[in-house]
Each structure stands twice: as C-alpha cells, then as structure tokens.
Amino acid sequence: MNAIELLKKDHETVKELLSRLEETTERAVQTRKKLISKIEQELKIHTALEEQIFYPAFRQAGSKDDAVLAIEAKEEHRAVEALVLPDIKQTSPSTLEFAGRVKVLKELLEHHIEEEENDMFPQARKLLGKRELEDLGQAMETLRKSLKQGEAKAA
Ligand SMILES: [Fe+2]
Numbered sequence: 001m002n003a004i005e006l007l008k009k010d011h012e013t014v015k016e017l018l019s020r021l022e023e024t025t026e027r028a029v030q031t032r033k034k035l036i037s038k039i040e041q042e043l044k045i046h047t048a049l050e051e052q053i054f055y056p057a058f059r060q061a062g063s064k065d066d067a068v069l070a071i072e073a074k075e076e077h078r079a080v081e082a083l084v085l086p087d088i089k090q091t092s093p094s095t096l097e098f099a100g101r102v103k104v105l106k107e108l109l110e111h112h113i114e115e116e117e118n119d120m121f122p123q124a125r126k127l128l129g130k131r132e133l134e135d136l137g138q139a140m141e142t143l144r145k146s147l148k149q150g151e152a153k154a155a
C-alpha cells in the first residue's frame with residue numbers, strides 16, 4: 001500500500017470510531033471507555049507514522065510553505081495528545097460534559113484529517129514519486145508492526 005492510501009485508511013478507522021463514540025449516551029460508560037482507549041491507541045500509532053516517516057519526507061521534498069503545513073499538522077497532533085485526550089480521560093463518561101469534549105475532539109480531528117487529505121496529500125503526490133510513496137508506505141507498515149509489538153509487551 002502506498003503511504004497516502006495507508007494514512008487515508010487510518011483516517012477512516014478513526015472517523016468511524018469517533019462516530020460510534022458520538023452516538024453513545026451517558027449510560028454507555030464501558031463502551032465509551034473502550035472507544036476512547038481504542039481511539040487513543042489508533043492515534044498514537046498513526047501520528048508516529050506521520051511524524052517519524054511521512055512528514056519528514058514531505059518536508060525534505062518540499063518548500064518552506066510545505067514545511068509550514070507539516071509543522072501546523074504536528075501542533076494539532078500535540079493539542080489532541082497533550083490537551084484534549086487527557087481532558088476527556090479525566091471526565092466521567094456518565095456526564096454530559098464527556099459528550100461535549102468528545103464533540104470538540106471529533107471536530108478537531110475531522111478538520112485535521114481534511115487538511116491532510118485536501119492540502120498535504122495532493123501536494124505530497126506532486127513532490128514525491130510513485131516509487132517513494134510506495135517505499136514510505138512500506139516503512140510505515142514496518143514501524144506500525146514494531147509499535148504494536150512494543151504495546152503488546154507493555155500490556
Ligand atoms: Fe495527522
């Protein structure tokens with residue numbers, strides 16, 4: 001799978017999990033907890049693939065404007081990881097506040113995904129050849145595997 005297809009597939013997975021989470025009510029405490037931890041896991045791996053492999057290759061091939069795109073995207077990852085997700089995890093799933101915070105997470109991520117898919121990926125297609133996109137995809141598959149193994153060991 002090439003790098004862009006792989007990242008888009010991850011986006012679909014996360015969007016699907018977010019929609020499922022958004023449909024839950026305060027009574028679905030266990031489901032909410034499970035979905036949040038699944039989303040956190042998916043994002044952790046996805047952002048690692050982007051930040052360690054895809055964004056650096058994109059910056060290397062691109063101009064200053066492209067670097068700015070990648071830097072902004074990384075800041076959005078950081079906001080989700082460092083602020084929004086920890087905040088949700090500290091909120092009881094049986095409250096209305098939980099749903100409000102999930103809504104913010106969903107909007108942030110949808111906006112982020114849209115920018116990647118509409119701005120960064122088309123630009124990456126121009127900057128990186130077919131061959132390099134394939135190679136990056138393969139490197140990301142390998143990193144994903146080793147991150148998952150690390151997770152399994154830590155659990
Ligand atoms: Fe991203």
Ligand SMILES: [Fe+2]
Nearest residue numbers: 007050113116
């Ligand atoms: Fe992404």
